[in-house]
Amino acid sequence: MNILMIDSLRVNYVEPGEYCCGPEQQPYAVEVTSNPSDEQLARADGIIAFHSVVIDEPLVAKMHRCRALVKATIGLDDVDVEALSTKGILLSNIGSVGVEEVAEHAMALILSAQRKLLDYAAHTRRGGWSWRAHSGEVKACRDTVLGLIGYGATGQALARRAAAMGYQICYYDPCVEKCVEGIAEGGSLESLLARADVISLHLPLTPDTRHLLNDRCFSRMKRGATLVNTARGAIVDTDALQRALQSGLVSMAFLDVLQEEPTPPQALIDHERVLLTPHAAFYSERSLGQLKARALGAMLSLLRGERVDTVVNPDCARMEAKGYA
Template sequence: MNILLIDSPRVSYIDTGEYRAGAARQGHTLEVTSHPSDEQLARADGIIAFHAVVVDAPLVARMRRCRVLVKATIGLDDVDVDALSAKGILCSNIGAVGAQEVAEHALALILMAQRKLLEFARHTREGGWSWRTHTGTLKACRDTVLGLVGYGATGQALAHRASMLGYQLCFHDPWIEQCPLGLAQRVTLEALLGQADVISLHLPLTAQSRHLLNDTRFAQVKHGATLVNTARGAIVDSAALLRALQSGTVSMALLDVVQEEPCVPKALIEHERVLMTPHAAFYSERSLAELKRNALQTMLALLRGEKVKTLINPDCMAKEAKRHA
């Protein structure tokens, strides 16, 4: 069996020499590329696609014998699952790998902004020494309402950490009726936007969540709130965010993702109240290793005909088994 690993065209997830050309693992041959040829796609029995690899209908059409595609990400917004299903190709993601790291990254951003660390560092670097030199208010964690939009693995991981610091927590998630950890109050999205001092996004990008935060939603936001996005960039309308920053509705935007990445609008990069990181929230040495290990294990399990919890199109199981019996 041939497994093709398509590395990200933006930044390498696979280290040079990590998988030797033609290396065999558990009876399967591994091949790595970031720009797959027609021949590589045609001979692959299974494909692992990393971040920013768009699995669209034209790419799927080039897969001649592929039985399984594993997207080595949590989100599947750049995968045409219908096209894969139409060809009887099983599709899976890697579940909640990196969720703890994303929660820690989000909390680090929140604390850095809340404690005015960048302002204080700039002030002292310029020779000052006054704790009164900062803009806006400086609230204690226990006086701060943290609103979590999306309350899956990442949102819950952040809630657990933030609760230990005393944050007042609320969440909105249409798929969760009761708080699994008992840490946060479930509210409507409108209520969350209106009461949260910090709004942190932890939901997948879907047709329903695309531009969830637009001009209409920003008009409902508590004036001076901080926005944190470590989920998917297109959940936030960048133009609307810039207008919300200009009006003061949003006091600061802490962004690990933006809809235009990696070609981020200059107005966002240079805005004095925007802090950006390069889609790095998931990353630690542990999570990167786990991501690759999980993707390969999921691939091998599906090729063996085993069931996995992260399978997206289980109806293809029977079709795939019959086709390759």
């Protein structure tokens, strides 16, 4: 079995030589590249693609032997699922790897915003030493309403951490009727926007959620709210966010993801009330190892014809039936 790993051009997930040295009896060969040739794509029985690797129809057309593709991410917004299914190629993601890390990163951003760490760091860097040197209010956790847009695994992991610190938690998620743990109150998006002091995003990027946070949504927020995004950049309309920051509708934006990454607008980089991290929320040594192990494990299972729960197109036609073999 020939497995092709397409590593990210932005960030190298695979260490040099990581998959070169295996036992001689190993029933598969792994080839790693960030720029796959037509020949590599044509001979691969399975392909693993990392973050920021776009799987579009022209690329799929070059996959002549491929039976399975594993996207080593949770989101599949940069994958042409229809093109893969039409060619009989099974598609899988890696499930909930990095959930705890993303929740911890979001919690760190929320606390940094709430405790005005940007203001204090800038103040002391200039030689000051006053706890009054901040903008806006400094609220205790128990006096802060945290609104979670999206209440899946990551939103719930964040809610458990925030509840332990005393936050008042509300969420909006049409797929989750009730918080079984009783730590968060569900409701409409409009009510969340009006109530929340801090809004944290934890939903996938789909046609319905692209630019969900736009001028209209920002205008309905509680004035001076903080926005935290560790989900997908394009959920937020960057131009609308900049207008909301300028008008004071949004007091601070702490963002791990942007629709323009890896080159954020200079206006956001320079903004004194914006903190950017480089799509790092998923990362710990543990989660990175799990990500790669789960991707390879899913691929081997698919090539052996075994059931994989994270397959998103299990009913796709087989290659032989479509005449691609």
